[in-house]
Amino acid sequence: MEHVVVESLWKRFGAFEASKDVSFTVGQGKLIGLLGPSGGGKTTILRMLAGLEQPDSGDIYIHGKRVNDVPPQERGIGFVFQNYALFRHMSVYDNIAFGLTVQRRSKAEIKARVTELLELTGLTGLERRLPSQLSGGQRQRVAFARALAPEPQLLLLDEPFAAIDAKVRKELRTWLREMINRVGITTIFVTHDQEEAVEVADEIIIVNQGRIEQKGTPLDIYRQPNTAFVAGFIGESTVLENVSGLKGFEPEQGDAPAKGIIRPEFVEIGREREVSYPLAAESGVVRASYFRGANWLVEAEVGGTRLYAYRPLEQEPLLPGEQVTVLIHRLYRFNDSEAAMVENGLKVDPMPVHI
Structure with a gap:
């Protein structure tokens, strides 16, 4: 089943066209990488999916429902930002529980869900620490756990490893792949790092100058690029x-x-x-x-x-x-x-x- 369907999205900021006739689909439970050079339009696509930007034209469907006019908080989306965006004065536990508290879940439900996510993300024992007492990799795991807490239908990640050093970034890639497999949630992540996309994603969507150049598995895109841009962008050429x-x-x-x-x-x-x-x-x-x-x-x-x-x-x-x-x-x-x-x-x- 196609979980996400994007049809002919256009988005302009003044005279600048950030998205030009963007169309693609994402299957249920797939991990998709939006890959391309900086300024190519990847984050604009992600923000339109999240409802943080409105397309000038085109349609977005999530789980069969058109969501163009649905507010961000009602789209069933978890969003992980590049800079973590954690609440600095809240503990790990309270950061993860935040979305559940907003939903007015019972204390017992919140405790059970947060405990489950602490174990899933490898943060058990750190629940009382503040973000300032954590490493970069641990802070990013808290951000993932907080996004997953309300059990969203779709997880969106905007350059999730960009603020983390190279060694930890490699470890988190493997962890993310394994976590998404366990949870089974449809996930779309933005990156300009082709190694990251190839290693993590089930499929890659190559974005350049606001357009989709190609969509396919990492192997297919590497072996059978459709355009000169894709062939030159992937690998050392x-x-x-x-x-x-x-x-x-x-x-x-x-x-x-x-x-x-x-x-x-x-x-x-x-x-x-x-x-x-x-x-x-x-x-x-x-x-x-x-x-x-x-x-x-x-x-x-x-x-x-x-x-x-x-x-x-x-x-x-x-x-x-x-x-x-x-x-x-x-x-x-x-x-x-x-x-x-x-x-x-x-x-x-x-x-x-x-x-």
Whole structure:
């Protein structure tokens, strides 16, 4: 069942169009990432879902009900802000209980629900502390618990880990994924961190300049980007204005010039005779080599273009200024009408290596 349906939302702030014909659906219990560059319109979409902003046109349905004219407090939504927004002079217990108190739940109901959420969020034993006595990660867990307390139908998260240091952020990603699976609540979160979206989300919606570029699973978006923006935004990429000068990617007669996007995993790099399919390879010069833990990320210049390639740690590092052989196995080719993954057309059986 589609839990959230958004149909052709438009939102303007003066002359600025923050949302342009935005449409998408979210299935029941799914964890969805709204991913895109800063200023692309992600938070505006989230705020319209929450009722904190009104769309100029278009419709929002939550659990089958049109909610455009429904006040925020009546939409059945939990909202977690980037800066936690906890009540500084309230204890952890009272922060979590706040929404239930507003709903005039009985003390017994409140105690049972808060106790359940303290356990769910790993905060048992901290209920009497003030927010100032907690770490950043603990404060964010309190914010999650407070949002979940009234048992909302939909959970909205606006850059929930942005104010937390990198190590804790990674731990919270795993925790969030596990918590959402246990609770089963439909969740939409905003992020500009592609690693975060890929690691956490069931599906990703790519937002750019107020429009939806693509929606799909992290794997589908990575392997089959629909637009040049998506291909360039996900992963570490090199954008080429014209791919016709690369070996193995010359256009067929009559084909229009096309742009290309090359990712490091599409490129093989090494010293002479280290690279397979030498007839399809280019000559290049190493400009830099970066240790990445699991491999080297090598920056090389090929015909005036900077490319990036991964090199296994088992192989000797390549040094700046060193002449290398560069084989581009495949690339994304784009023109005005289509986008496609293209394999190097010159690859044949590798030449035997004589030692």
